[in-house]
Amino acid sequence: MADNPLATAQREFAGASTFGKYNFQFHWALCEIIEKHKNSKEYALLIEYHEDVIVADSLDANLAKFEFYQVKNQSATFTPAALTRRKKGSGETLKSSVLGKLLSSCIDTEYEKRITKIGLVSSSGFSIKVDSGLKLDVLKVGDIAESDVATLTKDINTELGIKVLPEQLQFIVPEIQLKNQEDYVLSQFARLVMSLFPGALCNPVNIYRSVVDEMGRIGRIEYDYKDWARLIDKKSLTSTEVHKVLTQHSSHPCVDDLKNDFDDLANDLGWKSKKKRTFKSKLALLALRRAGFMSALDMEVTEAFRQSHINVDEKKYSDDSTYIDALFQQANDDGLGTKVDSQEELLLEVIYCLLKA
Known part of the structure; x- marks a missing residue:
């Protein structure tokens, strides 16, 4: 330390x-x-x-x-x-x-x-x-x-x-x-x-x-x-804590398209409503936070996941579920689990990167 x-x-x-x-x-x-x-x-x-x-x-x-x-x-x-x-x-x-x-x-x-x-x-x-x-x-x-x-x-x-x-x-x-x-x-x-x-x-x-x-x-x-x-x-x-407060008490149309895209993806993945709602809420907060203020850590994390995605060829996968599984596994193989607090957050970053691309 x-x-x-x-x-x-x-x-x-x-x-x-x-x-x-x-x-x-x-x-x-x-x-x-x-x-x-x-x-x-x-x-x-x-x-x-x-x-x-x-x-x-x-x-x-x-x-x-x-x-x-x-x-x-x-x-x-x-x-x-x-x-x-x-x-x-x-x-x-x-x-x-x-x-x-x-x-x-x-x-x-x-x-x-x-x-x-x-x-x-x-x-x-x-x-x-x-x-x-x-x-x-x-x-x-x-x-x-x-x-x-x-x-x-x-x-x-x-x-x-x-x-x-x-x-x-x-x-x-x-x-x-x-x-x-x-x-x-x-x-x-x-x-x-x-x-x-x-x-x-x-x-x-x-x-x-x-x-x-x-x-x-x-x-x-x-x-x-x-x-x-x-x-x-x-x-x-x-600045990170203040920005979290700002996003928790704000809403913006820029997040709507991302949420709509996620709805389509979650349906393809066969997610149940409870899991879908919880995940979409976290995704919306993450998107709004990064829309207004990209901290040094945010920039580092998003670039790391973008580079990891490049290593996975989407054409090799016949459906979204297997493609996301491959992206998730690649992120783990690249050691990106150390940049987040849990495997759930790792999946959140994988899907955020996919939808933003």
Whole structure:
């Protein structure tokens, strides 16, 4: 199993313990992954793990790069002074500043070189001077006026010894607002389904509830995980899981032809009604999922079965039943059983590949 590249001791667990207070935080995170899903990007979303939000761009531990976000919900606008202000702690110590806390999660860590974005998200925005005078919703270090960069750098150098602000640092004003966050995310899910499956019918309320419930579950988990696979399974929301939810609560005409073709095939095979209904339901979900979002695993599996099919000459078989038996046996001989969870799923992939061809 692959090691977890983020397996260092977390700075704190208080966020996970009080997850119920962070409604805005995970609604913003949902908007972030919806945008990635719309562009068919693979991702794993982590909540309250080193930072408020981390987004990995791959499910492969060896390839994954990370975006770190701290999400603030407050009424006051952040000035450079407010970003680096340090309150008194116990005794003579000083607490971390807002910006210092974020950078300490990222800089001088074992995974620093794998971080592509360090974002501070504020619902109230930022009062930071911009070089060109533009009003920007995403402020990169290069956009900020020299005077404010100097102020931030001086204070962060005093706090953390960082002499140059990292180029990945961004100050982000979110589109989502406090008053409409639930309805906003719900509408974004509806738009996502329409962009993935044009003409589809969906139940955005059920999609929203399913995903938000899962967000709540992963947000409350306080454990560390040395193994990457366990981190992904226990503490993340992945593009694969989100897509399953989308397909479970959506329907689309593109699946109808496949279902009709399957009805004809099942009749030729002499399948009984119960077996036919169960199998058709699974086939429809698989077809809809792959119609809108082909993950790296989906592409690998479908190509493997396509190559296996090429090795079987349809002309040698007098009926569909013996032809499918031959395809099924060839898939087993090619070792494709390791790519699915059961022999039933192997047959599902064989028939899916046959009907799609």
